[in-house]
Amino acid sequence: MALGNGHPVDSPVPFGDPAGGKLPVDYLIAGSMVLTLDPQGTAYRDGAVATRGDVILAVGPAREIEARVAPRRRIDGSGKLVIPGLINAHSHMAMAPMRGITHDVPGVIYSIMWPVEASLREEDIYDLAMLGVVESLRAGTTCLVDHYFFMEEIARACQDAGIRAVLGHTVMSSDGPFTGEDQLRAAFDFVERWHGRSPLITPWFAPHAPDTVRPEWLREMAAASGRSGAGIHLHLAQTEREVEVVRSRYGRTPVEQLAECGILGPSTLAAHCIYLTESDIDLLAQSGTTAVFCPTVHANTGKVCRAAHLMRRGVRVGLGSDCASNNDDMNMLEEIRMAVAVQNTIEGHPGALTAGQALRMATTVNAAAIGQADRLGSIKPGYQADLVLLDIRKARWTPLINAEANLVYCGSESDIEMVFVAGVLVVENGRVTTVEEDEVVRRGAAACQRIFDRAGRAMPRFRNLPATVFADGPQGVFSTDFF
Numbered sequence: 001m002a003l004g005n006g007h008p009v010d011s012p013v014p015f016g017d018p019a020g021g022k023l024p025v026d027y028l029i030a031g032s033m034v035l036t037l038d039p040q041g042t043a044y045r046d047g048a049v050a051t052r053g054d055v056i057l058a059v060g061p062a063r064e065i066e067a068r069v070a071p072r073r074r075i076d077g078s079g080k081l082v083i084p085g086l087i088n089a090h091s092h093m094a095m096a097p098m099r100g101i102t103h104d105v106p107g108v109i110y111s112i113m114w115p116v117e118a119s120l121r122e123e124d125i126y127d128l129a130m131l132g133v134v135e136s137l138r139a140g141t142t143c144l145v146d147h148y149f150f151m152e153e154i155a156r157a158c159q160d161a162g163i164r165a166v167l168g169h170t171v172m173s174s175d176g177p178f179t180g181e182d183q184l185r186a187a188f189d190f191v192e193r194w195h196g197r198s199p200l201i202t203p204w205f206a207p208h209a210p211d212t213v214r215p216e217w218l219r220e221m222a223a224a225s226g227r228s229g230a231g232i233h234l235h236l237a238q239t240e241r242e243v244e245v246v247r248s249r250y251g252r253t254p255v256e257q258l259a260e261c262g263i264l265g266p267s268t269l270a271a272h273c274i275y276l277t278e279s280d281i282d283l284l285a286q287s288g289t290t291a292v293f294c295p296t297v298h299a300n301t302g303k304v305c306r307a308a309h310l311m312r313r314g315v316r317v318g319l320g321s322d323c324a325s326n327n328d329d330m331n332m333l334e335e336i337r338m339a340v341a342v343q344n345t346i347e348g349h350p351g352a353l354t355a356g357q358a359l360r361m362a363t364t365v366n367a368a369a370i371g372q373a374d375r376l377g378s379i380k381p382g383y384q385a386d387l388v389l390l391d392i393r394k395a396r397w398t399p400l401i402n403a404e405a406n407l408v409y410c411g412s413e414s415d416i417e418m419v420f421v422a423g424v425l426v427v428e429n430g431r432v433t434t435v436e437e438d439e440v441v442r443r444g445a446a447a448c449q450r451i452f453d454r455a456g457r458a459m460p461r462f463r464n465l466p467a468t469v470f471a472d473g474p475q476g477v478f479s480t481d482f483f
């Protein structure tokens, strides 16, 4: 039986206790299949992973690990699969109000998203973000790369629920819902305030896009990124309108505009990268910029990042879910599968993007894209204990000939039983342990209701959006003010 690309390894466990006693550890997952996703693709059929504090202490054959450790809690891994926590390289976790209302509408960013976002208030954001955090954790995402407005509230939600995150306060100088100079200051304040403050939160800069941020602000953030080491997360070449605006204002492509403003580089993560010239692709490759492919959103909107082509041309390409507008969920197992299907479709043959490549985009590649390849993305001793345990004793997983292929093509959120972030068990029996899920859903729905009430009052045309007609009355899930 082949386990993915991997091969069993029987080298000694890389730790020991000279006194002959057993080494105390916090968790031992024993007897599970393990896909480490290390560079060699090492996999174990009867494996074990031991954690202590926030790190992985050992991974290897179960009999060797178990003989050497004394766990505070032993988890029976039989019939289970352990993989590294998934990393979502582009999200807006607080965008739940857009769920289900944007499809079949052209130019949704301009016609729905920004007008609704104008009704956001700071007091809504924590509850909205928590919906995205809970959804992500349950789907095996242990690290989110996110940017949005009111980022302070989003960082609080991440910290409270115990998810890892790379966060930036979105900056726009025109067109969007919040565009003043105060937004630029808020972005700088956020990076300063969260630098070194929490082991889970990494603050970044987040200019919105080349067409919505004036060049002086882009240069200011590029310079600050260079000084502080904080990375940059933005949208790039997402819509035809963006390309037209940048061309008419600056006489360049969006990628050339970013190059001109000093934004491109190995610490920059550029979501979408759909409308690119061949020389744009050269600029991305030469600068080491990461492009982030968001397959579900791209497929739903009919315009796709040519991820496989970019990769052949030397561009690092990560994977993200984007937001509840046009996706509408945040499920990285789904994105991994969609990534393969979409790339094979546009290239016209199977193997344009393989299961193994797509799985690594959501783990090791995304880890490298956020500058954390030495601590995230693989199961290795010394790496952060960000782990996902799936129940694979199921019809859907039978037979198990190639574990990576089964994970990519058959794996489901409903298989996920446990999730660890930094050694903390944040999902157990498929439920989040750190917050009360029912309360999160109740409060999140109430926040959406408030936003729809405000948006509906301000923009009566939104009442004409198509919505479900419920047999038991005219009122949908949310107020008829909005619909």
Ligand SMILES: [Zn+2]
Pocket (backbone or CB within 6 Å): 090, 091, 092, 235, 271, 322, 323
């Ligand atoms: Zn986005």
